[in-house]
Amino acid sequence: MEATLPPIKQRIQSIDTLRGIIMIIMALDHVRDFYTNVPFDPLDLSKTTPWLFLTRWITHFCAPTFIFLSGTSAFLSHGKRATKNEAAGFLLKRGLWLLFLEFTIIEFGWLLDPGFHMLFAQVIWAIGCSMLFLALLIWLNLKPGTIAIVGLVLIFGHNSLDSIKASSFGHFQLLWLILHQQGFYQINSYESVFLLYPIVPWIGVMAAGYGFGTFFKWEPKARQALFVKIGLGCLALFLMLRIFNIYGDPFPWEQQHVWWKTILAVIKCQKYPPSLLYLLMTLGVSILALAGLEHVNNWLTRIFTVYGRVPFFYYVPHIYLVHISQVIIALSMGFTVKELIAAGNGNPGKWGFDLPVVYLVWIIIVVILYFPCRWFMKVKQRRKDWWLSYL
Template identity: 85%
Template sequence: MEATLTTAVKQRIRSIDTLRGIIMVIMALDHVRDFYTNVPFDPLDLSKTTPWLFLTRWITHFCAPTFVFLSGTSAFLSLSRRTNKNAAAGFLLRRGLWLLLLEFTIIEFGWTLDVGFHMLFAQVIWAIACSMLFLAFLIWLNLKPGTIAIIGLILIFGHNSLDSIKSSSLGHFQLVWLILHEQGFYQINQYEGAFLLYPIVPWIGVMAAGYGFGTFFKLEPHARQALFVKIGLGCLALFLVLRVFNIYGDPFPWEQQHVWWKNILAVIKCQKYPPSLLYLLMTLGISILALAGLEYTNNWLTRIFTVYGRVPFFYYVPHIYLVHVSQVIVALSLGFTVKQLQEAGMSVPKGWGFDLPVIYLIWIIIVFILYFPCRWFMKVKERRKDWWLSYL
């Protein structure tokens, strides 16, 4: 068993890289839709949406939970090489702080193109960074992976019991609760504000659970594949029982719709901000099944996805700029003014945008363009072991 673990941590697990690459590609679809859509309403609004529009948004729900979960798994596989727990915790601490810095500088500017940084958005990189800091603390405490996983599962399964607590009732502690468990806006001063899009609970639990999940890669591929199928199906079965009967796990119970297909969409429409238990059971259950399916899959398509999956952060930052800057260029070429775009912010300017076929075409073009620099950087990381490469 120990020899198997040693082999696993010395070699990248292809299924992890492939799945991570798939979700990075899907993630770009959501961001292209954000900037290029002509739809002025929430695609998940069942009173207005279409099945195709709903599913275009819904499929991207798998991105954040899968990436955070796999980040925990990758942390276990990577840090297993380090015999010194303090060194392992220190690496995660430094990486988490580094991501926080980038989230509110380079990444923030890519989203807003606002040199004054008047609005700070705490998004997925913020959640990943905070999760790394939390995981670093747990490792520093010298907790075993199984114990860390239990802490993560407690946060995942228990946090919806706190849904009734609202930041508006907490006075001076309002910001604390927005950071922890409630999406919302906080006015910093008369010039600046912050929007907490990703409250950190239960994201910190998702990464902790992923860290414990990494121990399953001690098993031989066939054994872990069978185990992943059982875990994935178990998550989906629990999701269906809790969701169909509206027992627990999401602050918004599904309601009967007047059209049959909307009933299906109502069941799978779960809260993302913060991610409810049912949201995580649904998305992670399917992702764990995907890990099982990818265990022995190796073809030209999976190898393409693996390129993105091996350099996710190198892909993430440029894709924001490519999507946003290209949107500005197209908008200006169509007669929109800079003022119109600034006033609209990240919403849809009046008269702007395209239907889904064009959205999908732009998405494919952007992902294709990014393949070549990502492939180059992947080769760089394979050839060189410079310390700074682990931060990109």
């Protein structure tokens, strides 16, 4: 007889609330990409300001938290399916669906290029691949604890592979770019792909999140206390490894000429692929946030929950809304289509605004999307059509 898991009948509001918060923060990063007048990397300590740095840095919590919670949600939904094959099959189909959307509808939203000359393997790609990996682990009938161990091995061990470069694989370098190194690959004279999100250790993050889901079978007060211990433990380990530059990030921090830049240097960890220290820092805070949100239910958390219950329905339209609004405003200010195409996703010429305007546009876009998200959330509450679980 195939293994089954007892169902958890009610949604966990703290998960939906935290997911909603990070979806809102995520939009800030994308609005900044399209609307800022800053011509350099906001994390460049030689040029940045505290406000600019933190505007970018706060969005680092989005991808790891979302992928981790996706694993947790997969565990919670597993109990609603009769067998492991059904659970694995759903993750397989959803993962393939996300990969298809990443390189079609989502790709077009980012670049507005009908020829699809450049493909970007970004966060949806990482989520899709992570679901395929998790589907395999579940199909192999591994227990949640074992799946969590697999995830933790990938998270803690992958930085030992940092010295291996794709160029050493010759004709097979694409494989290493997919797995562990951010980079560009020319497919043919017409198409190329940029692997922004190598899948290791993202697949481990989702697997660890799946094992973490078992704690939601505990009583709320007990799991809240446990989450505080786990979150603080992650942050303590991060500080120990980071301050002494022991292990866990390919770029050790260095003393800066001003104190605040030294602090920023410590918390500036590699995201592509996410280093162990990056994940300890971001997931440590997120797990503490889960503990803090355990018994919170007010008008603000209910707003966040709207976005958190329909994250994909929010994600795709927000890309189009941000990009198309940027094009319309740029054209109205006198920039030409040629200038916009030449600039790609960057800043066309002198295009762009200071951070206060970026924040204003971000708030407007989030507010606009609240109403369709609330409508779709209610649709999902009323109806149980199979296709709704893919949106």
